[in-house]
Amino acid sequence: MTIRKTILITGASSGLGRGMAFEFAKMGRDLALCARRMDRLETLKQELEQLSPSIRVSIKSLDVTEHQQVFDVFDEFKAEFGAIDRIIINVGMGKGASIGTGNFEANKQTAETNLIGLLAQSEAAMLIFRKQNSGHLVTISSVSAVRGFRRAMTVYAATKAAVTSLSEGIRLDVMHTPISVSCIHPGFIRSEINDHVEKVPFIVDTDVGCRAMVKAIEAEKANSFVPSWPWSLLHWVLRFAPDSWIRKMS
Numbered sequence: 224m225t226i227r228k229t230i231l232i233t234g235a236s237s238g239l240g241r242g243m244a245f246e247f248a249k250m251g252r253d254l255a256l257c258a259r260r261m262d263r264l265e266t267l268k269q270e271l272e273q274l275s276p277s278i279r280v281s282i283k284s285l286d287v288t289e290h291q292q293v294f295d296v297f298d299e300f301k302a303e304f305g306a307i308d309r310i311i312i313n314v315g316m317g318k319g320a321s322i323g324t325g326n327f328e329a330n331k332q333t334a335e336t337n338l339i340g341l342l343a344q345s346e347a348a349m350l351i352f353r354k355q356n357s358g359h360l361v362t363i364s365s366v367s368a369v370r371g372f373r374r375a376m377t378v379y380a381a382t383k384a385a386v387t388s389l390s391e392g393i394r395l396d397v398m399h400t401p402i403s404v405s406c407i408h409p410g411f412i413r414s415e416i417n418d419h420v421e422k423v424p425f426i427v428d429t430d431v432g433c434r435a436m437v438k439a440i441e442a443e444k445a446n447s448f449v450p451s452w453p454w455s456l457l458h459w460v461l462r463f464a465p466d467s468w469i470r471k472m473s
Contacts, residue, residue, distance in 0.1 A: 225443075227308035227359055229279075231255040231300055233287060233344060234314035236263035239363070239412060242433030243311065243440075248275045250437075255300040255307065257285035258314075279304070287314045287340035297347040309359040310348040311440065312341055319378045330378040337382035345393060349402075357401045361440050362390045364408045366454055369462045370469055383408075387446075394445055406446050407439055410454040 230247050234240040236258035244254055248271045258264055264282040271280050281303055285296045301307050316336040320326035341362065352358030367376060368383035387406055394404035412432030427435075427450060439447035448454040461469070 225359075227252070229253045229255065229304045229306060229308045231257070231297070231307050231310045231348075233257055233285065233310075233312055235282075236260045236267065238429065239409070239433055239436065240311075240313040241267060242429045243313070243437055244271060245274065246433055246437040248278055248280075251275060251278060253279040253304065255281050255283075255304060257283045257296055257300075259284065259286050287344060288335055290339075290343040293340075293343040294347045294350075297344075297351060301351050306355055307348075307351055307358065309361060309440075310344075310351070311361040311363070312344045312348070313363050314340060314344070315363060317375070317379050319375045321374050322377055333378050334382055337379070338385050341386055342389070345389065349393065349397075352397075352402045358403075359443060360390075360393065360402070360404045362386050362404075362406045363436075364390070364406050366408050366410050366448060366458050366461065368408060369458050370464075373470060391445070403443050404445070405440060405443055407436055408446065408448045408454070408458065409436060410448065410450060410457070412436075 230252050232240050232244055232254065235244050235256035240258065244256055244267065247254060254271065256264055256267065261282070261284045268280045268282050271278065281300060283296050283299065285292060287293055314336060316333045318329040318333045320329060322330070345360065345362070348360050352360065364386040365380070365383040367380040368387045370380065371377070372380040387408070390404055390406035397404065409432060412427055413429050432450065435450040439449050448458050
C-alpha cells in the first residue's frame with residue numbers, strides 16, 4: 224500500500240475535517256490544512272504539533288466559493304511541500320429547505336459550496352496530480368447520495384449524488400494511471416452540520432466516525448460507506464426502500 228505522506232484537507236477547522244487531521248497526525252503524516260476560520264486553524268495547528276512534534280503542519284485561509292483562491296491556495300501548498308500526495312475535499316454545507324418555500328438563497332448556498340466549490344477543488348487537485356503523475360483524490364459524499372430526500376435534505380442530497388457521480392467520472396478518466404480517486408460516503412456522524420438535530424438513527428461520535436473515514440481513505444477503494452456497520456448494508460436498503468418509507472424518515 225502506498226504511504227501518502229503529505230495530505231491536504233479542506234474544511235479542516237472543525238467537524239470531520241478536524242477529526243481526520245488528528246487521525247492522520249497520529250500516523251505521522253504532514254498536513255496542509257485550509258478553511259475559512261483562520262483562528263480555529265491556528266489552534267488546530269498548535270494541537271497537532273503538540274500531538275506529533277515530528278510532522279509538518281501548514282495552514283491557509285480558504286473560502287471554496289472564491290474559485291481562483293482555491294487554485295492559488297492549492298498551488299501554494301504544492302510549492303511549500305514540494306508534492307501533495309493526497310487531497311481530501313471535505314468542505315460541505317447543509318443549509319436548505321423544501322423547494323418553493325422561499326429559501327432559495329440557503330439552497331443556492333448549499334449547492335454552490337457542495338457542488339461548484341467541489342468542482343473547483345477537484346480541478347485544482349487534479350491539475351497538481353496530473354503534473355506530478357501521482358496522487359490520491361478523496362471526495363466526501365454522503366449516504367444521502369443514494370436517494371432523494373425531502374425538506375432540508377433535498378438540495379443537500381442532490382449535491383452529494385453529484386459528488387458521487389463526479390468522483391466516478393474522474394476515476395474513470397485516470398484509470399490505469401498512478402492517480403487514484405476515492406469517494407467516501409459517511410453515514411450519520413456527529414459534527415457541526417448536524418449538531419442541532421436530535422434522535423438521529425445509528426449516529427456515532429465524531430472521533431469514531433473519523434477513524435472509520437481515515438481507515439476507508441487509507442484503503443483507497445473507489446467507494447466506501449462508513450462506518451461500515453451499518454452503512455455498508457443499509458445504503459442498499461435505502462436505495463430500494465419505498466418512497467413512503469423515505470418520506471417518513473426525512
